[in-house]
Amino acid sequence: MSYVINHRPIPPFDPTTPIIVALVELDEGPYLMSNVIGVAADPGSLPLDLELEVTFVERGDMKLPMFTPLQESAR
Structure with missing residues (x-):
């Protein structure tokens, strides 16, 4: 995995930052x-x-793939 943390909201998308x-x-x-x-x-x-x-995750009429940390019990 490679990542970047975006601290700026990008309208009209999710304003959560x-x-x-x-x-x-x-x-x-x-x-x-x-x-x-x-x-x-x-x-x-x-x-x-x-x-x-x-x-x-539902966003309007779509379901978008997102990722969460794997739970310890699922390993």
């Missing part, structure tokens, strides 16, 4: 650019080898 934008390597090999949610937006909480799982 900061936003973690990450390039996540999927188990199948390809990479997906998405957001990481459910974790503090600071580098100390985001090690590059952080294991993530996909979740789908």
